[in-house]
Amino acid sequence: MTQATAVRTGAAVALSGLHKRFGEVRAVDGIDLVISPGEVVALLGPNGAGKSTTVDMLLGLSTPDSGEISVFGRTPREAVKAGAVSAMLQSGALLEDATVAEAVEMIAALHREPMPVQRALELAGIADLAKRKCTKISGGQTQRVRFALALVSDPDLLVLDEPTVAMDVETRRQFWQTMRAYTDTGRTVLFATHYLEEAEEYADRVVLMRTGRIVADGSVAQVRATVSGRTLRAVVPGVSRHVLAGLPGVRAAETRGDQVTLTCSDSDAALRGLLALQPATHDIEINALGLEDAFLALTGEDVR
Amino acid sequence: MNTRFLALELRRAVRNGRYLIFTVVLPTVMFLLFINLYGGAGQRFQNGLSVTTSLMMNMALFGVIAGPLAIGARIAVERGSGWQRQLRLTPLSGAGYLFTKGALGMLVALPGIVLVSIVGAVKGVELGAGQWLGVLGTLWLGAVPFVLFGIVVGLLASADGMQAITGLASMLFGLLGGIWIPADVAPEWLQSVMKVLPTYWIKQLTEAPLVSGVDVKTALLVIGAWVVGLSVVAARRFRADSARA
Structure with a gap:
């Protein structure tokens, strides 16, 4: 309007x-x-x-x-x-x-x-x-x-x-x-x-x-619904944040060295995409996101 | 102007114990003290004014300084505390706020003048009806520069600084205005300082209905300059304040 x-x-x-x-x-x-x-x-x-x-x-x-x-x-x-x-x-x-x-x-x-x-x-x-x-x-x-x-x-x-x-x-x-x-x-x-x-x-x-x-x-x-989802954490050697953010099912990506945190709307799709792109990915961890976490993720400074 | 708001402001100001003591009661107390000190009734100053009459007018003028000054300076407190922000969420305009404070300053100046005059009349001040009117009216209008000075302090100073500034300003306006010590006894350089202040000239003007030889033109010029100058500073400061937001 x-x-x-x-x-x-x-x-x-x-x-x-x-x-x-x-x-x-x-x-x-x-x-x-x-x-x-x-x-x-x-x-x-x-x-x-x-x-x-x-x-x-x-x-x-x-x-x-x-x-x-x-x-x-x-x-x-x-x-x-x-x-x-x-x-x-x-x-x-x-x-x-x-x-x-x-x-x-x-x-x-x-x-x-x-x-x-x-x-x-x-x-x-x-x-x-x-x-x-x-x-x-x-x-x-x-x-x-x-x-x-x-x-x-x-x-x-x-x-x-x-x-x-x-x-x-x-x-x-x-x-x-x-x-x-x-x-x-x-x-x-x-x-x-x-x-x-x-x-x-x-x-x-x-x-x-x-x-x-x-x-x-x-x-x-x-x-x-917008803020619900899962976080995927993994070690992904040598990858840029932009590539990660472009993966299917990923709403936001954060990197700290090789340590990657993805906020996902569809963590299954994100994981498949990530492994296809970066087979060297290891130490994968997926957690459900509470509303509080999601809120923080959405309102956090680093999210793009 | 919103008279109901003004009335509520007035109630708040009048209830303030410090106002009652300094602006209403103290001038009269000082007056009584001084007429005993200076030998009391019957004696006259060089200009022909009786000691009692002169002291009565001086003390009334003293009351006209502190009260109006304090009213304007309270703007600093309301600015700091956020009350002014609350007022900005009402139909009251910024100019309306300042005018209310101005009117309030004029109103609080009145009781002190009236009280010291009544006591003066009891203590033997004899003036004609026209003279009383002239003296009291001049004293009251004499509050204008002090009201404005208070508003300027209120717009410029912090809530803490305001206390010190108004205290010092009241003292200087009184002391250098010739209220406590007659200007005639001051050294010449000090006299020139005194003649820059509005207080000295308001004192001259209040005597105009009673004695001859008062330089009314210069008096109006100096007081007018203060009024215009302070108004300009207040208006500019106020505009800058609004623009910043």
Whole structure:
């Protein structure tokens, strides 16, 4: 779908050809992404994959070097002004001299059609903390206050940048329960995370990022299928990585001296091809790839 | 401007204990202390101003410096903590944010002036209605350069550096502005330094409704230069900040 079509058909988010570099680093290196209203999308990837940079541009907090961004058919800043999009930011302390309710009230005061402060606090599960100073609460509670700050504008699109990063397991579970109650009302959600299980459990769709690009995009089941497979390890004397990567059934190849690691979608075909090409191959080892390994393989630096 | 947001900002500022002590109460306390020290009511300075009236105006001016300066400088804290990023996800524009801080700085300057004036009236300052209006109005408008100075510090300094800078700036503006020591007793070279600062000229202007011979033109020129200069620095810095993102 082209940007124009996506916008015309009422996409919640349409990114096309998005680039952003910081000095020599290509933080975001050509991203195209369309999110439909009502979708809950996980932006998954390791640190430095470009998730936060993408999120910042989507929110109008930074400007892309090139590419188009549309949020409900508007520019990010217009969408923010209209209260159509809000976000729970990763960084950012709260006001040290205000209570939780006051901080939420200040943000509410700036929006045109906010929900009542009390309701935002209830949705975020922190109604009991309303009168507490922002500095006198735990890390997990602080994240919930940020969640309330994002909710109070009653947005159609909610963007969460690594929302559960400071939470323990129990708090994390509770947070997602709250979150799910909200998404059940048909809101669009995009959340960045580097926890695979969060993406699996809470997203309808997973967008996998690595070094500024999208490497996989689909339903959880699809991405799981893409990343499942086997690894083949062997010693192959004097062979180039490119030859190995070209073998049938091989998705990615890695070499360390003569030691070769192949990530395979079809390890049988790969093994036949490898032996036909390199009869001197020895010490062959084939292992099933867990989802976690596959994720790491897909998002790892050396994979081509 | 979003008045509701301004009101919430004001509540936050006023609740700050340090604000209440330094900006509202301290000028009055100093005033009471000094009128006892300087021999009290009845005596007059060379320019014909009574000691009580002069001290009242000086102390009000002192209050006008610290509070407004601190408000602007708090921008540094909100910049560092990420609150400003949160605000950028609202309809509030960057300019709107700065104007709110400016209005806030002007508002917090008021109570200190009013309190020291009430105590002054009780302690025997006698002015006509027009004179009161002129003196108080000038004092209040005198807060403008300090509000702007605070905003510039808030945009330039780190949250840590801001504390030191505002402390030092408040002291220098007061000391070299002739609030604590009359400019007449300073050596000539120091006087030329004092005459570069806005404080000295605001003090001159506040006396204008009461005594003759005040160089109003130069006063407005120097204060105007400060206001324009600081505004330009703030605007440029602010634009650079936005562009970097």
